[in-house]
Amino acid sequence: MGRSSPEMTPPHSDIEKGCLEFEHGLSSFQKESFTIFKVPHRLREVNEKAYEPNVISVGPYHYRKPHLARMEGFKKRQFENIVEKTHLGLHQFREAMKHLEGKTRKCYEQPLHPDLEVEEKFVDMMVYDGCFVVQLIWIGHLYDFRELGQHVSYDMRYDLLLLENQLPFFVLLELYRMIIPNPGPRGHLSQLAAFALTFFGRHPIYVPENTSIRHLLQLVHDPSQEIRVAGTEVEYCFPKNKFQSSRSLIPSATELEDAGIHFFGVSIQNMQNQEKGKMNMFDIEFDNDTKELKIPTLKVDHSTERTFRNYMAYEQLWGVRKYYVDYVLFMDKLINTGKDVELLRKSGIIDNWLGDDEAVTKIFNKLGYFVYYDTEAFYYEDIADRVNKHCKRDWNKWKAKLKKDYFNTPWSPISFLAGLLLLLITIVQTIFSLLSYYQQRQENYRSQSIIVAFFWCFGLLIRGLTSALWEFLNFRPHLVTVL
Template sequence: MSARDFTRAPFHIRYPREFDFEPKIVSIGPHFYNRTEFSEAMEKKKGEFTDYFLKTPAAFEGLVQRLKDSSDADNVKLQDKIYNWYGGKDKLAPVGWDKLLPMLLRDSFFIIRIIIYLSREANNMLSLGVNVKMVRFDLLLLENQIPLFFLKIVYDYLKNHKALLPITLTEQDSAPNSHETGNTQTASQTHSWCRCLCFKPTSLQQSTGEQTLLPHPDSEQNSSVHATSVQTENLDEFLKELRPFICLDMPWEFNEEHISQLPDHLLDLYWKWCLPSKLPSNTYLRNHRDHTFVRDISWVNIHLRSNADKRIPNACELSKKAGMTFVKRKHEKGFGVEFHKRKGILQLPHLKLDSSQTTLLVNLIAFEEFKPSEDRILTSFILLLDGLINTKKDAELLHSCGVITNKLSSIEMVSEFFNDMGNICKVDYNNHYCKDQFEDLNNYYQSKWSRHRAILQHEHFKSPWAAISMAAGTSLLIMAGLQTAYNIYGFYHHHQ
């Protein structure tokens, strides 16, 4: 039985929005295999970046052969892990293992070259011959992903062979290389790179036509504490290398508090680094493949719940009828939301909307669709914005407050985008990230005190002169009252 495919957008999200999930420049992984619309120039770049690290075709073929039958510490073959990651072998029927592995290797070298450029070379103005920002955008699409564990395998291999030293050279063909000409490597070299990859090396000597496995480097004589610390250190270094790539043009402040294990892919890492610091206690944030606990709630049931009486008034209504104020939240990691009930102030993270950002948001929402309701953090936040923004006037209000920066063609497109997102964002309204904000906003809107204060503010304090007149009248009334009280007190005191 095939595993669930977490690398394909759900049909009800993808069907009217295919354009948001398909890469525009570079195809990564098997989902867009043999698509003719992708330029040969970009495929040529993959070959150039592979040669940048390995230099010779023989070195590449040698690496392919050594990875082909590799298995991890639990004797799970690399082939099985990758097939399972993509939802099963039957999901990749047009692409056999003999084609899939070289494809993933070339894609990995391509991605690592982009990552290295952003983390080490961007300030040196070295040209890769590609539009890095547009390529990065394609590399964050849900259906254009490869396993991050495989990317780390290749990264650690290059690092172990001194191919990832700080690069200050001006010519790509002078890149560091530790491979000898041809595909011959000693057994110790093979064992070295397999140790770095955390995969068992296959013996170079074959007997009876079968390959035997050497002892795993992290065997019983090595303490588990040391192994764990090494893995943690390697993961931290790998994530540090990825940070400039992920955080480029990120609309929120980078937040690294929620990384406890290697994410599934680059989009998953982006999602985790966007999350707010304060999350509900029932939030799991596990990887998709750990979601054995996901409740059996069909999309139809969630859709029906989402249409329950849990909506909130739009921004203009909240401002005019309840006197609410919207402000941009500052110095907060991730897209956290906070409502100050006593002051009637809703703090929202800043969000810049352009064509790239809207597409990325759609992919993140599709990514969260595989998670339980309590883990759909961004979906809940977008639903909150959808409730606040119904019309052009609502979008203009949040734009004037600095919450939204509009880079789309018109302000109407902002309201249209969030209204469209409201149709695909589904949560259990009894259990989601912004549940408290939904309840508090509705309670505040229905409060008589809030409404009376809003009427006073909008009808009697429209201008500074009205406020001054009201203050003067109130002062005269107080003074008249004091004078009356003083006269009454004097009258009774005189007669006594």
């Protein structure tokens, strides 16, 4: 993935081996240690700002950073609204969080900010950050933040899904139980999860009360919400067939077009209406009959890179389905240059809000730096295999080139047929000329000569008409220019 130099990306065999060892060792380690990771150094150094919150800090990793200080006072003012609504005081919220302080602290990599070594400071961070997030999800909108500026409302939703900007979900759940004591028949966990999914634009689902959710990023990450139920393991499910090499996954978009493959972008909503089911951005399809590669439209703006990077970093650190890693790998192979982006944009696959095709190219070409991926479990393996089989047939390339170079206008087929007819008439006329020559030497077949003469004249007439049509078609562009 990405156009990285050899020193930046490990050899393919090392990637595969390192990925398997990393995930195997991590699975047992995670059960006894933190569940909210810091972004690994090699990922962070590619684009550090992609993992930094812009307006709000949640949890200890970005605690008391100067550019986030403005929101701290706002959190406390929002907490006063909760106190007024619930008739519970700060002391009661602190007591509830003290019981979870030790468990919560273990969820993070150490060391933390020096102030958070003090229990009271850590507990207050849990109370104010947790209550703010719960109330925000419960209200379901960001209208209350308009007074802080439009950029705050825009950035906050993205900040809450950063890998390092998370509180354990059990903290949010406990605070939600205090704020909303009577959730109804659905239960606290299912209701809070549904509110969270709706807030982040996902389809709300019913979540059993014994479901284990680590944090908001994990809940929102999986488009099908295959979250884990306590005491059970979710199978890490991918195609089992081995893929030859991710480095030669599929050709670029312009190369695929030259091989006769057509691109078609469609909105997710339209796909849902057509298929009558739940669709998402990862539902890429290839039609063997029409040779059409259908890809859901992707809006690319200034938040796209940071969103993708945090989801991909999460997938690197947990044994979950690597939707984003494999999607970026697939798109990265399609996009080599700005010409590829231009083709995908004109096909409706990329909705470019950056205004520059080269900027989109740079985003996808760098997203894969230092990202480990498993070539034996590639999500789009079947599509890549069928696309490559199509491209390996030379006839498909010749046919596409013929259509592109000689049949690219409505007049091209007419010109081709006229030329073909002229060639056939010439061949027929030549044959009759030879017959006439031999038959003139045979006086006993005078009647046949009359027939030959008839066809000779007919051939001259057709040839003249065809030549006139041919000249008209060739002269037409010049005539249009003059007019």
